[in-house]
Amino acid sequence: MLKAKNLQVVALVCASFASVAAYAQSTDPHAGHGAMQMDAADPHAGHDMKAKPAAADPHAGHDMSGGAAPEPAMDHGAMQMQGGSAPADARDPHAYSNGIKLGDGDYMVPGVDRLMLADEHTFASLRGEQLERRFNDGGNDATAYSLQGWYGTTYNRFVIKAEGDAEKRRIQESRTELLWSRAIASYWDVQAGVRLDSSREGPDRQWAAFGIQGLAPYWFEVDATAYIGSGGRTALRVEASYELLITQKLILEPKVELQAFGKRDPALRLGSGLAEASAGLRLRYEFTRQFAPYIGVERAGSFGETADFVRAEGGKPVKTRFVAGLRFWF
Numbered sequence: 001m002l003k004a005k006n007l008q009v010v011a012l013v014c015a016s017f018a019s020v021a022a023y024a025q026s027t028d029p030h031a032g033h034g035a036m037q038m039d040a041a042d043p044h045a046g047h048d049m050k051a052k053p054a055a056a057d058p059h060a061g062h063d064m065s066g067g068a069a070p071e072p073a074m075d076h077g078a079m080q081m082q083g084g085s086a087p088a089d090a091r092d093p094h095a096y097s098n099g100i101k102l103g104d105g106d107y108m109v110p111g112v113d114r115l116m117l118a119d120e121h122t123f124a125s126l127r128g129e130q131l132e133r134r135f136n137d138g139g140n141d142a143t144a145y146s147l148q149g150w151y152g153t154t155y156n157r158f159v160i161k162a163e164g165d166a167e168k169r170r171i172q173e174s175r176t177e178l179l180w181s182r183a184i185a186s187y188w189d190v191q192a193g194v195r196l197d198s199s200r201e202g203p204d205r206q207w208a209a210f211g212i213q214g215l216a217p218y219w220f221e222v223d224a225t226a227y228i229g230s231g232g233r234t235a236l237r238v239e240a241s242y243e244l245l246i247t248q249k250l251i252l253e254p255k256v257e258l259q260a261f262g263k264r265d266p267a268l269r270l271g272s273g274l275a276e277a278s279a280g281l282r283l284r285y286e287f288t289r290q291f292a293p294y295i296g297v298e299r300a301g302s303f304g305e306t307a308d309f310v311r312a313e314g315g316k317p318v319k320t321r322f323v324a325g326l327r328f329w330f
Contacts, residue, residue, distance in 0.1 A: 119154040125329065132325025134165070134298075138316060142167045150181065157181040159191060174198045177209055177225075188214035195227055202268040205229055219243070234262035249286045253294075255279070264305060269313075271305020284327055292327040 130146040144165040150157045159181045164174030179193035195207040211225030220242050227235040241255040258277040261270055280298030287293075299320050302310050307317035 122151070122153055124151040125149065127329035128327060130325055130327070132294075132323045134321045134323050136319055136321045138319065140167065142172070152181075155183045157189075159193075170200070171198075172200050179209060179211075181213070185214070188212060191225070195225075199268060205233070205265075205268070207233075207235065216240075232263060233265065236260045251284055251286065251292075253282045253284065255282065266309075269306065269309035271307075271309065273304045275304065275306040276300070276302055280323070282323065290328055290330055294323075294325055294327055296323045297321070298323055 126147065126149040128145070128147050130144060132144055134142050134144055136142070142165045145163065147162045148159065150159045152158055157180075159177075159179040161177040161179070162174070164171050166172060175195065175197050177193060177195045179191040181189045181191045183189050189212070191209070191211045191213060193209050195209045197205040197207070207227035207229045209225050209227050211223070213223045214221075216222045220240055223239040225237050227233075227237070229235070237257075237259045239255070239257045241253055244252040244254070246252055256277075256279045258274065260274045261272055264270065264272045278298055278300035280296055280300075282294045282296030284292040284294030297320070299318070301307070301318035303317070310317045
């Protein structure tokens with residue numbers, strides 16, 4: 001009886017351990033791996049690896065000695081370089097020139113043995129910026145001119161600038177500049193030379209001139225020149241203009257000019273500092289680029305001590321005038 005009871009206890013204990021082991025195995029994914037061998041089975045186990053057959057040669061048994069022959073080396077000694085006599089069937093270089101040849105015929109230029117590019121040729125031009133009649137609000141109408149001519153090449157030119165006004169068929173004041181001009185950029189020239197001033201009511205003056213002229217960004221035409229005269233005199237003159245194309249032929253041009261002096265000149269009734277300035281609008285119609293009549297209005301004045309000289313003579317330091325004239329060049 002006792003022995004049977006002991007067997008039941010042992011069976012109960014074994015069942016408990018079995019249930020615990022089953023539960024642990026269900027919760028631990030690695031349970032039972034201890035008995036596993038970590039080395040994977042060798043798929044070549046039992047195979048004799050000592051003698052492996054060599055890979056098959058796709059060209060085995062082929063006779064390669066009879067293949068294509070190697071290309072012969074290039075013989076550079078047999079090559080003819082550029083130059084020498086033209087071949088017999090070469091195109092005639094004069095076939096499309098109607099028989100005209102350089103240095104021969106009607107277009108022959110004496111002493112020229114080659115073609116010349118544009119920057120090697122010498123040109124000349126004369127441009128009349130202003131040739132106008134000025135109608136002042138206080139009377140004393142006058143005729144004014146502003147001319148510029150040049151002769152030379154693209155890079156080096158001899159330039160003449162001339163301005164003045166006339167009353168009663170006589171020139172009252174004039175300014176003439178003789179300059180050498182050198183191109184330093186695509187749109188800019190530096191200039192150096194002399195300026196000659198003439199006046200009916202005062203002494204003549206001579207100046208050394210140094211300036212720059214060209215086309216500024218946004219298409220402003222600029223002409224600025226500094227002057228050095230005798231007796232320590234200095235001056236500065238600046239002009240700027242712009243062209244507004246209303247149409248291809250109708251053009252409105254604003255223009256500003258100013259002149260300043262470093263030293264007073266009572267003989268010419270000029271004070272130091274800003275002496276004269278003007279601003280105007282001119283509307284022109286270009287029948288051609290070489291011929292363009294215009295009308296306009298301009299406001300001109302004297303400032304500082306120069307204005308005092310004008311008042312002392314009974315004049316007006318600031319004037320408004322209407323203009324009509326012609327712009328031309330050739």
